[in-house]
Amino acid sequence: MTVALFVTCVSDTFCPRVGEAVVRVLRHCGCDVRFPARQTCCGQPAYNSGFHSEAAELARRMIAIFEPYEYVVTPSASCAMMVRQHYPQLLADEPGWRKAADRLAAKTYEFTSFLREVPEFDVSANLRFNEAVTFHYPCHAREFYSARDLEALLSRVPGVDLRTPRPVDLCCGFGGIFAVDHAEISGAMMGDKLESLSQTGAGLVICDEGGCALNLAGGAHRRGTSLRFRHIAECLAESLGLMEAEE
Amino acid sequence: MSASTPFQQRVAAAVADKRVVRAVHLATLKKVEAREAGMDQLRDFEQIRSLAAQVKQHTLDYLPRYLEQFVEQIEGRGGAVHFAPDAEAARRIICDIATSRGLKRVVKSKSMTSEEIHLNQALEAVGLRPVETDLGEFIVQIDHDTPSHIVTPIIHKDRRQIALAMQRELGCEYTEDPTELTMIARRHLREIFRNCDLGISGVNFGVAETGTLCICTNEGNGRLTVSRPRVHVALMGIEKVIPRMRDLPVFLKLLARSSTGQPLTVYTTLISGPKRLQDADGPEELHVVLMDAGRSDIWAGEFREVLRCIRCGACLNACPVYRNIGGHAYGSVYPGPIGALLTPLLHPAGGHEELPRASSLCGACGVACPVKIDIPDLLVRLRAQTHRSHPLAKRVAMRMWLWAMKSPLVFRLGQRLLRGLLKDGGDGWATDGPGPLRAWTQPRDLPIPPKRSFRAIWQAELSNEDKRG
Numbered sequence: 001m002t003v004a005l006f007v008t009c010v011s012d013t014f015c016p017r018v019g020e021a022v023v024r025v026l027r028h029c030g031c032d033v034r035f036p037a038r039q040t041c042c043g044q045p046a047y048n049s050g051f052h053s054e055a056a057e058l059a060r061r062m063i064a065i066f067e068p069y070e071y072v073v074t075p076s077a078s079c080a081m082m083v084r085q086h087y088p089q090l091l092a093d094e095p096g097w098r099k100a101a102d103r104l105a106a107k108t109y110e111f112t113s114f115l116r117e118v119p120e121f122d123v124s125a126n127l128r129f130n131e132a133v134t135f136h137y138p139c140h141a142r143e144f145y146s147a148r149d150l151e152a153l154l155s156r157v158p159g160v161d162l163r164t165p166r167p168v169d170l171c172c173g174f175g176g177i178f179a180v181d182h183a184e185i186s187g188a189m190m191g192d193k194l195e196s197l198s199q200t201g202a203g204l205v206i207c208d209e210g211g212c213a214l215n216l217a218g219g220a221h222r223r224g225t226s227l228r229f230r231h232i233a234e235c236l237a238e239s240l241g242l243m244e245a246e247e
Numbered sequence: 248m249s250a251s252t253p254f255q256q257r258v259a260a261a262v263a264d265k266r267v268v269r270a271v272h273l274a275t276l277k278k279v280e281a282r283e284a285g286m287d288q289l290r291d292f293e294q295i296r297s298l299a300a301q302v303k304q305h306t307l308d309y310l311p312r313y314l315e316q317f318v319e320q321i322e323g324r325g326g327a328v329h330f331a332p333d334a335e336a337a338r339r340i341i342c343d344i345a346t347s348r349g350l351k352r353v354v355k356s357k358s359m360t361s362e363e364i365h366l367n368q369a370l371e372a373v374g375l376r377p378v379e380t381d382l383g384e385f386i387v388q389i390d391h392d393t394p395s396h397i398v399t400p401i402i403h404k405d406r407r408q409i410a411l412a413m414q415r416e417l418g419c420e421y422t423e424d425p426t427e428l429t430m431i432a433r434r435h436l437r438e439i440f441r442n443c444d445l446g447i448s449g450v451n452f453g454v455a456e457t458g459t460l461c462i463c464t465n466e467g468n469g470r471l472t473v474s475r476p477r478v479h480v481a482l483m484g485i486e487k488v489i490p491r492m493r494d495l496p497v498f499l500k501l502l503a504r505s506s507t508g509q510p511l512t513v514y515t516t517l518i519s520g521p522k523r524l525q526d527a528d529g530p531e532e533l534h535v536v537l538m539d540a541g542r543s544d545i546w547a548g549e550f551r552e553v554l555r556c557i558r559c560g561a562c563l564n565a566c567p568v569y570r571n572i573g574g575h576a577y578g579s580v581y582p583g584p585i586g587a588l589l590t591p592l593l594h595p596a597g598g599h600e601e602l603p604r605a606s607s608l609c610g611a612c613g614v615a616c617p618v619k620i621d622i623p624d625l626l627v628r629l630r631a632q633t634h635r636s637h638p639l640a641k642r643v644a645m646r647m648w649l650w651a652m653k654s655p656l657v658f659r660l661g662q663r664l665l666r667g668l669l670k671d672g673g674d675g676w677a678t679d680g681p682g683p684l685r686a687w688t689q690p691r692d693l694p695i696p697p698k699r700s701f702r703a704i705w706q707a708e709l710s711n712e713d714k715r716g
Binding site: 007009011012013014016017019020023035037038039040041043045046047048049050051052054057058061139140142167169170171173174175176178179180181182183184185186187188189190191192214215217218219221222 | 255258259262268272276279567568570571572604605606607608609610611614627629630631632633634637645646648649651652653654655658662665676678683684686687688689690691692693694696697699700701702703704705706709710
């Protein structure tokens with residue numbers, strides 16, 4: 001099957017390793033992975049800020065770019081949600097585009113949901129951790145799986161020492177432009193999240209969202225907290241021997 | 248973007264007040280757990296939630312019809328109904344009821360609607376001294392404070408502050424013991440109840456079928472307020488109606504659970520008219536003040552579902568923003584996620600554009616809402632209505648960003664430019680970002696992007712690997 005990778009602007013720029021891991025795992029699952037090079041951003045920053053005609057411009061662009069592919073997979077639940085939920089809303093008044101948006105929505109997947117639903121790849125069975133692990137549940141993953149689902153997925157990893165954070169679904173305070181416009185609030189929320197993750201005693205945090213990871217890792221670095229944030233794709237690629245472990 | 252708005256100034260002060268932040272954290276997290284435990288007791292929480300949302304939405308969709316029925320029923324049972332198009336009218340109606348009958352000793356049970364219209368000040372202006380009888384509201388009143396939570400008005404206060412206020416205002420001995428403090432307030436309020444002649448309450452649900460007012464309270468003060476005085480005035484927003492008595496349990500099951508995790512509030516008071524001939528006691532007059540005050544404008548527009556709100560406070564407790572800034576920072580009677588919607592909707596010209604923007608859109612509020620108001624989606628829709636009010640610099644930045652995102656070439660240049668602009672502190676992190684990124688690096692650092700972006704790696708290696716493989 002042909003899968004177009006929608007890498008997202010954040011991963012493309014700040015964590016290319018996540019994109020690389022996604023490509024390797026998808027290929028491992030037998031996918032023919034393509035990377036449409038004209039892709040940029042899904043437009044969520046504009047959408048969330050209320051600039052909807054601007055967001056619609058980017059939506060039309062992205063729809064055209066990904067139209068030729070059978071599946072679209074992205075390492076970000078948030079960007080997947082943007083495509084699946086908000087593109088059809090944004091283009092509701094343009095019948096032709098609306099149909100195309102629905103088509104894109106139907107074939108766009110967040111990474112782990114794709115593995116589970118399409119190649120039916122058992123993520124848990126193929127993961128290995130050699131240290132205690134906790135996780136950050138990205139709020140926008142609600143569209144795809146619950147925090148309890150993620151906890152269950154990780155708890156099935158053979159030999160895992162899983163430390164569930166409390167509260168299990170606490171927001172990290174990122175929120176896109178919110179992190180800049182309301183840095184004070186965002187920073188306080190980030191502090192709460194880092195504390196909750198630190199309290200688990202685990203050093204490794206599974207964090208499947210580039211924005212959240214950028215925020216949390218930046219906060220951890222500022223505070224001197226020794227937490228490492230990894231996308232589940234990176235962990236899978238390493239467990240499967242498709243990538244060297246980092247550091 | 249750098250200019251600090253009044254909201255941001257309040258936020259800065261709130262975030263810095265560690266005592267309040269801690270108090271609000273503890274209380275809200277406890278309530279979140281209590282709510283979840285309470286909901287777990289229901290056989291099918293999601294189903295009841297959906298039903299509640301549907302019933303409320305249906306009522307709203309046929310609101311004129313249900314209001315008409317509600318009014319007929321109340322009047323049929325000897326109650327009087329007053330329609331208040333705005334807050335000013337509501338205040339005037341209630342003050343007139345008091346002054347025209349020479350009612351002097353006013354007791355109140357907890358009502359956010361009365362807070363919304365600043366009723367106490369209006370009553371004081373005509374020479375009355377209303378006494379709040381809900382313990383939390385009583386403490387707010389004697390401490391000359393304002394509530395910071397819809398359900399838990401003194402969530403921001405600690406024992407010491409309460410003890411000091413009680414000592415100062417009631418002349419009692421200083422104690423921080425919650426039971427003793429409660430007993431002191433109880434004795435004080437009993438005397439006031441003994442002599443009161445006007446009771447003012449809010450309404451949780453108005454049943455159209457029977458004209459019944461349902462009031463949910465935990466301390467018994469609500470029951471005293473509506474039964475002891477000669478006259479009872481109930482102030483309610485027009486959106487508080489539900490169709491039938493059989494719909495009421497759906498909401499009773501959800502309201503207390505969503506608020507505090509209780510299966511029911513301690514008191515559920517149903518009032519269907521004033522004292523009848525055969526009744527031993529009860530108010531001789533019942534006045535229901537049906538208040539619009541901006542609600543019909545919301546009703547007519549795209550935000551109608553906001554009016555489903557039953558004021559349970561679950562979204563406040565669930566909200567990580569509220570938890571960190573408390574209720575007062577919102578600068579409005581209704582704080583938290585629902586306040587960020589209601590406040591600008593009820594006061595469109597009130598300069599509250601910042602409230603809907605101060606959210607990470609994490610969605611915890613939407614998950615907690617017992618009537619399934621899609622709060623994050625509505626926040627974004629409100630942002631869309633006011634996006635033109637952003638400062639020019641921000642609107643220009645948005646256009647430039649859009650321009651870059653429409654061209655892969657400019658996007659790539661932007662990636663390089665960003666790398667060039669960030670000052671590496673020596674360990675691969677920038678601690679002081681340029682321009683708009685300065686705010687990013689206020690609470691956190693920013694990693695220097697790797698030399699090669701994903702698209703560069705793809706072009707150089709990844710794409711070829713596949714061809715080889």
